[in-house]
Amino acid sequence: MIRLENIHKSYRMGKNKLHVLKGIDLHIKQGELVSIMGSSGSGKSTLLNIIGILDNYDEGKYFLDKTLIKGLSEKKAAFYRNKMLGFVFQSFNLIPFKNAMENVALPLYYQKIPRKKRNKKALEYLEKMGLRPWAEHLPNELSGGQKQRLAIARALITRPKVILADEPTGALDSKTSMEVMELMRQINHEGITMIIVTHEQDIAEQTDRIIHLKDGRIENDAISTETKQKVFETLVEEEAAVV
Amino acid sequence: MIIDRDKWQEIFSTINKNKLRTFLTGFSVAWGIFMLIILLGSGQGLQNGVQHQFANDATNSLWIYQGLTTKPYQGMNAGRKIQFTNADYIRTKNLDSRINHISGRSRVGSKTISYKNNYGSYSIRAVDPAHRFIENTIITKGRFLNRMDLEHFSKVVVIGNAVDKDLFKHGANPIGKYVKIGDIPFEVIGVFKAAGGNGEIRKVFIPVSTAQRVFNGGNRLDQIAFTVGNATLAQTKQIEKEVRYEFARAHHFDPADRRAIHISNNLADYEKVMNLFLGIRIFIWIIGIGTIIAGIVGVSNIMMIVVKERTKEIGIRKALGATPRSIIGLILLESVVITSLAGYLGLMAGVGLLELVNKYMPPTDFFRNPQANLSIALIAMALLVIAGAIAGFIPAKNAASIKPIDALRDE
Numbered sequence: 001m002i003r004l005e006n007i008h009k010s011y012r013m014g015k016n017k018l019h020v021l022k023g024i025d026l027h028i029k030q031g032e033l034v035s036i037m038g039s040s041g042s043g044k045s046t047l048l049n050i051i052g053i054l055d056n057y058d059e060g061k062y063f064l065d066k067t068l069i070k071g072l073s074e075k076k077a078a079f080y081r082n083k084m085l086g087f088v089f090q091s092f093n094l095i096p097f098k099n100a101m102e103n104v105a106l107p108l109y110y111q112k113i114p115r116k117k118r119n120k121k122a123l124e125y126l127e128k129m130g131l132r133p134w135a136e137h138l139p140n141e142l143s144g145g146q147k148q149r150l151a152i153a154r155a156l157i158t159r160p161k162v163i164l165a166d167e168p169t170g171a172l173d174s175k176t177s178m179e180v181m182e183l184m185r186q187i188n189h190e191g192i193t194m195i196i197v198t199h200e201q202d203i204a205e206q207t208d209r210i211i212h213l214k215d216g217r218i219e220n221d222a223i224s225t226e227t228k229q230k231v232f233e234t235l236v237e238e239e240a241a242v243v
Numbered sequence: 244m245i246i247d248r249d250k251w252q253e254i255f256s257t258i259n260k261n262k263l264r265t266f267l268t269g270f271s272v273a274w275g276i277f278m279l280i281i282l283l284g285s286g287q288g289l290q291n292g293v294q295h296q297f298a299n300d301a302t303n304s305l306w307i308y309q310g311l312t313t314k315p316y317q318g319m320n321a322g323r324k325i326q327f328t329n330a331d332y333i334r335t336k337n338l339d340s341r342i343n344h345i346s347g348r349s350r351v352g353s354k355t356i357s358y359k360n361n362y363g364s365y366s367i368r369a370v371d372p373a374h375r376f377i378e379n380t381i382i383t384k385g386r387f388l389n390r391m392d393l394e395h396f397s398k399v400v401v402i403g404n405a406v407d408k409d410l411f412k413h414g415a416n417p418i419g420k421y422v423k424i425g426d427i428p429f430e431v432i433g434v435f436k437a438a439g440g441n442g443e444i445r446k447v448f449i450p451v452s453t454a455q456r457v458f459n460g461g462n463r464l465d466q467i468a469f470t471v472g473n474a475t476l477a478q479t480k481q482i483e484k485e486v487r488y489e490f491a492r493a494h495h496f497d498p499a500d501r502r503a504i505h506i507s508n509n510l511a512d513y514e515k516v517m518n519l520f521l522g523i524r525i526f527i528w529i530i531g532i533g534t535i536i537a538g539i540v541g542v543s544n545i546m547m548i549v550v551k552e553r554t555k556e557i558g559i560r561k562a563l564g565a566t567p568r569s570i571i572g573l574i575l576l577e578s579v580v581i582t583s584l585a586g587y588l589g590l591m592a593g594v595g596l597l598e599l600v601n602k603y604m605p606p607t608d609f610f611r612n613p614q615a616n617l618s619i620a621l622i623a624m625a626l627l628v629i630a631g632a633i634a635g636f637i638p639a640k641n642a643a644s645i646k647p648i649d650a651l652r653d654e
């Protein structure tokens with residue numbers, strides 16, 4: 001589903017160049033549930049944004065469902081984002097002046113689906129997320145967990161192939177985090193590939209595969225319980241080294 | 244349809260949720276259009292007012308007044324008074340075929356006019372029957388002076404509407420009644436008002452021949468006025484020159500002596516005033532265009548702020564699959580809808596105010612019937628809408644082309 005070959009990415013900060021991704025090779029198959037871990041500044045978000053076609057990369061190749069994603073026109077990029085990808089952000093990124101139903105229905109607007117049909121579908125997804133009674137509410141009338149479920153509903157409504165989540169539970173308490181994570185797992189069971197960037201061991205433990213990023217490189221790609229445990233330990237060491 | 248219901252929905256929900264911003268954008272447009280309408284309207288009102296004053300006099304009339312010579316000529320000293328007589332009247336009448344109505348006038352001044360116990364002091368105009376074509380007069384009762392009155396030295400009088408009201412109380416019919424001018428009875432043959440409108444006219448007309456005989460005028464005239472049909476300004480100037488030359492010859496003064504007689508050319512005055520109005524109109528246009536530009540700048544600024552404010556929203560929309568085109572369309576359409584609606588409101592408010600002024604403010608000599616040229620207002624509005632669209636387009640295009648991740652990072 002996702003294939004990255006020797007991806008490089010630098011940010012230009014005035015005269016200096018900050019080399020953030022230093023040759024990422026990664027293959028994620030359809031239906032995988034993957035988490036990306038790493039210390040702050042290791043390039044997790046950068047990587048996820050490149051996968052999500054929200055940002056471009058400098059070097060290497062990125063194939064999304066066998067299509068090379070490079071130098072796309074904005075129109076093409078919009079098409080792939082809409083059809084193939086769903087996003088869940090730490091800060092929810094809901095449109096504040098649209099109610100829950102309208103927020104969820106928005107991706108379908110860009111598919112030119114008629115309003116009635118759109119809203120009907122949005123209500124279905126709100127129902128699934130247990131948000132049906134809040135359909136007419138504005139985002140700021142919802143709790144953090146509700147907002148994130150709303151964002152998930154919005155990511156799901158186009159039936160994307162891949163859902164990308166950047167610290168989806170970062171702004172939630174642990175109980176709500178677990179609920180949200182449970183939801184994500186269910187969605188993954190329906191066959192949607194899912195990539196979650198997280199700091200939290202509890203979250204990563206629930207994924208099938210943990211990719212450990214360190215300083216712009218893949219330090220570890222863990223599938224077995226032992227290797228996962230190893231990742232957690234090295235991460236704790238990294239944290240300690242910083243302090 | 245280019246704009247489907249969804250787009251409208253989208254636009255009205257954003258407008259609805261951003262009322263202050265919408266109000267600010269709308270206000271600068273509405274204000275611009277409103278001011279333009281008021282300016283254009285007042286300009287027109289001023290012009291109508293002054294034009295109306297000219298309605299009193301035929302705009303093609305020439306008035307000859309007597310003066311004092313300022314240059315010695317043929318052995319005569321300067322400072323000699325030129326006195327007109329009936330001979331001047333006849334001479335002028337035959338001077339040029341384009342002269343169609345002509346009247347001599349003899350000065351009588353103001354006199355007391357009485358009817359029974361009512362009396363007042365009114366200005367007496369001793370004129371030729373043709374006078375009513377020179378100074379547009381409208382007969383409301385009876386008739387004006389005619390040739391017979393002139394030839395028979397008839398003691399008849401045409402009175403102004405104010406004189407009628409003063410002397411003939413309770414709507415009594417003045418026609419055929421005798422009033423006394425000084426001690427001399429004159430028969431009232433008509434009542435008139437000025438062509439200009441409802442002004443109170445406190446003067447009366449009597450035949451110039453009668454005046455000369457009754458009020459010791461001899462064959463003297465004080466003024467000669469005539470109209471020149473539809474002669475152009477250049478032709479009128481030519482006639483004026485002929486008149487001056489003929490009078491100089493007859494009265495022995497230097498044709499170059501501008502003070503010996505005065506000729507006032509109503510057409511030239513009229514054109515002068517019209518030129519003044521051209522100036523005023525240009526001035527109004529400059530201010531109007533300034534107002535419109537201010538409106539455009541206002542709209543541009545606000546559109547820029549709108550786009551800035553919505554950067555994050557644009558990022559979200561892009562992440563969800565919005566094409567640059569749909570983003571640009573959204574912002575442009577919003578700007579166009581707001582500016583058109585606001586422009587329309589400003590237009591209505593401006594036109595409404597002018598209508599109120601029309602209805603409740605009595606017309607004066609300087610101001611009447613203000614009216615804005617609606618097509619100009621509509622063009623101005625279209626201009627603002629287009630400007631708003633362009634003002635929205637550039638920032639919208641920039642916003643639509645930044646990377647979604649950069650837009651999303653915007654706080």
Ligand SMILES: Nc1ncnc2c1ncn2[C@@H]1O[C@H](COP(=O)(O)OP(=O)(O)OP(=O)(O)O)[C@@H](O)[C@H]1O
Nearest residue numbers: 011013018020038039040041042043044045046047
């Ligand atoms: N737009 C940008 N311009 C310049 N530098 C950036 C930009 N975005 C990220 N960086 C830098 O790139 C590096 C990697 O950033 P990234 O956001 O990918 O880290 P991360 O692993 O997601 O960290 P965190 O866990 O704190 O979210 C950091 O040093 C960051 O400061």
Ligand SMILES: [Mg+2]
Nearest residue numbers: 044045046166
């Ligand atoms: Mg990050």
